[in-house]
Amino acid sequence: xxxxxxxxxxxxxxxxxxxxxxxxxxxxxxxxxxxxxxxxxxxxxxxxxxxxxxxxxxxxxxxxxxxxxxxxxxxxxxxxxxxxxxxxxxxxxxxxxxxxxxxxxxxxxxxxxxxxxxxxxxxxxxxxxxxxxxxxxxxxxxxxxxxxxxxxxxxxxxxxxxxxxxxxxxxxxxxxxxxxxxxxxxxxxxxxxxxxxxxxxxxxxxxxxxxxxxxxxxxxxxxxxxxxxxxxxxxxxxxxxxxxxxxxxxxxxxxxxxxxxxxxxxxxxxxxxxxxxxxxxxxxxxxxxxxxxxxxxxxxxxxxxxxxxxxxxxxxxxxxxxxxxxxxxxxxxxxxxxxxxxxxxxxxxxxxxxxxxxxxxxxxxxxxxxx
Numbered sequence: 343x344x345x346x347x348x349x350x351x352x353x354x355x356x357x358x359x360x361x362x363x364x365x366x367x368x369x370x371x372x373x374x375x376x377x378x379x380x381x382x383x384x385x386x387x388x389x390x391x392x393x394x395x396x397x398x399x400x401x402x403x404x405x406x407x408x409x410x411x412x413x414x415x416x417x418x419x420x421x422x423x424x425x426x427x428x429x430x431x432x433x434x435x436x437x438x439x440x441x442x443x444x445x446x447x448x449x450x451x452x453x454x455x456x457x458x459x460x461x462x463x464x465x466x467x468x469x470x471x472x473x474x475x476x477x478x479x480x481x482x483x484x485x486x487x488x489x490x491x492x493x494x495x496x497x498x499x500x501x502x503x504x505x506x507x508x509x510x511x512x513x514x515x516x517x518x519x520x521x522x523x524x525x526x527x528x529x530x531x532x533x534x535x536x537x538x539x540x541x542x543x544x545x546x547x548x549x550x551x552x553x554x555x556x557x558x559x560x561x562x563x564x565x566x567x568x569x570x571x572x573x574x575x576x577x578x579x580x581x582x583x584x585x586x587x588x589x590x591x592x593x594x595x596x597x598x599x600x601x602x603x604x605x606x607x608x609x610x611x612x613x614x615x616x617x618x619x620x621x622x623x624x625x626x627x628x629x630x631x632x633x634x635x636x637x638x639x640x641x642x643x644x645x646x647x648x649x650x651x652x653x654x655x656x657x658x659x660x661x662x663x664x665x666x667x668x669x670x671x672x673x674x675x676x677x678x679x680x681x682x683x684x685x686x687x688x689x690x691x692x693x694x695x696x697x698x699x700x701x702x703x704x705x706x707x708x709x710x711x712x713x
Contacts, residue, residue, distance in 0.1 A: 372639040375402035375708065376693040377436065377649035379611070380662070383407060384424030387431045392673040393652070393662045396680060397688040400695045402704060403493065404433040405610070405649050411444035412465040421472045429490055432698045434709070436493040436543070436610070436649065441507045441522075451506045452513030454497070458521035466526055470533045477539045479701075488701050489539055491709055495610060496523060498545040499572055501556040509559075510552025516559050523561040537567050541709060545570030545610040548595045556595065557602055568647070568711060569599045570610035575630055579617040579657035588612075588630065588637040596643060606711025608647035609638055613659035616666050622658075624668050628683040631661065635687040646711035648693070650684070 376399065381390040383406040394400050406428070408420050428435045441457060443449045450456065457466075479488035500519055503510035507519060527542060544566040546556040560566070573591040576583035592609065599607065612634065616627035638645040654664045661667070667679030687693065696703040707713050 372641065372692045373694050373713065374635075374639050374645050374692065375608075375647040375704075375711075376688060376695060377401055377403035377405060377647055378652050379405040379649060380652040381428075384427045384435075387427050389663060390431060390433070392671070392676070392678060395673065396662060396671040396678065397685045399688050399693070400431075400698075401433050402694050402696045402708070403436045403647065403649065404428045404431070405436040405438060405495075407438045407440060409440050409442035409444060410462065410465060410469075411442070412468070413444065416444070417469070417472055421476050425476055425492070429703075432696050432703060434491050434493065434696060434703050436495055438495045438498060438610075440505070441497055446506070449506050450513060451511045452518070454507045454509075454522045455514035455518040458514075458518045458525060460525070463525075463529070466529050470529050470535065473530075473540070474533050474535055477535065484534055484539070491539060491541075491702055491704060493541045493543055493568070495543040495545050495570065496526060498570070498610065499547040500559045501550045501552065501554065502547045503552040508552065509554050516554050519559045520561050524565050527561075527565050537710065538706070541567040543568040543570045543608055543610060545572055545608070546595065546599070547571075548573030548591055557598065560602055563603055563605060566603065566605055568608050569603050569605045570608040570647075571595050571599065572611035573609070574612060574651070574657075574659070575614035576657060577615040577617040577626075578619045579615040585618060585626070588634040592637070592643070606646040607644060608649070608711070609645050610647070610649050611651045612648065613651040613661075615657035615659065617657060622666060624666055624681075627666070628668060628681050631681055631683040631687060635690070635693065639692040646713075 378401050380393060381387050390404060406424060425435050441453045477490045477492055478484045479490050481488055497507045499505060500508040502508055509516050530540060548571050550556060571592055575586050575591055577585045614627050614630040616622045616624050618626055637643055638648045650661060652660045652662055654660045658665050661681040661684040663678040667681050669680050669682050671678045671680050694708060
């Protein structure tokens with residue numbers, strides 16, 4: 343039966359709902375999985391280990407980005423090197439799966455429409471098979487005690503105007519995006535990859551940029567395990583930006599998504615610059631870090647995952663190993679500038695680590711954000 347058949351997709355959706363349940367809601371326990379983007383997509387896990395030694399806690403999750411490049415080298419890099427390296431370090435991978443066809447310039451601006459009609463099914467099936475092999479663990483058998491876990495964050499920030507899979511780019515529509523998402527997840531269900539092993543995070547930008555709203559792209563609770571938001575405090579780093587507290591960055595979109603779905607909430611990308619008007623203000627960034635984790639784990643927010651974008655890129659986002667900080671950590675011959683407020687926050691009971699004593703690193707409850 344074709345994956346585009348509505349009755350077939352509806353049947354898969356009912357199966358998924360039976361497996362996962364629909365009981366997720368905002369809680370008051372104030373715990374969130376501790377996550378980071380660091381270590382060059384899993385290639386430099388020594389950086390992650392140094393950060394974990396400094397903060398005194400292992401990350402529950404490590405984020406990486408990968409594209410839709412259907413080349414054996416790309417696939418081997420991901421499934422034989424990057425994912426196993428992250429898992430061996432004791433972190434559950436968050437795979438930010440971007441529908442770039444090997445490069446932005448090679449990607450049509452209607453990539454979501456093409457995916458929705460099945461143009462990339464051969465790739466999606468092959469990728470899902472490789473993922474099944476990875477999550478099956480060392481014994482190669484899915485459904486046994488050594489199964490691994492993974493989060494998939496497909497086609498994020500679609501409500502902005504900077505990615506070809508967003509309708510603002512001009513080639514497709516929000517409906518195409520929804521069908522692309524449902525088609526991809528349907529392929530995973532066909533492979534027996536359900537929410538016990540693979541959790542799907544639908545992640546939006548904290549503000550809409552373009553003609554459509556984030557809600558227009560929602561694939562539905564049957565196809566989504568987590569709802570996520572990406573948001574940054576750009577401070578005075580850009581001509582158009584100004585200092586914004588964590589609540590100012592996230593609260594409006596949190597309220598909107600809470601009205602859309604009761605799935606667990608993740609802050610899938612976040613960071614702050616230290617740039618204030620006329621100067622670098624390390625103390626201001628330090629305060630923002632403290633405010634972020636207090637806001638994220640507050641009962642009113644109820645975030646179950648917080649992933650810090652630890653790389654100086656458009657601005658000085660890093661809290662460890664970047665250009666700025668208020669303390670220095672030495673590991674061997676390498677010195678890392680760092681923010682003590684982040685270390686203090688990471689050590690709190692409100693931020694959850696993985697456990698190497700658990701062969702699957704996270705309990706079912708923590709993996710599903712269901713506490």
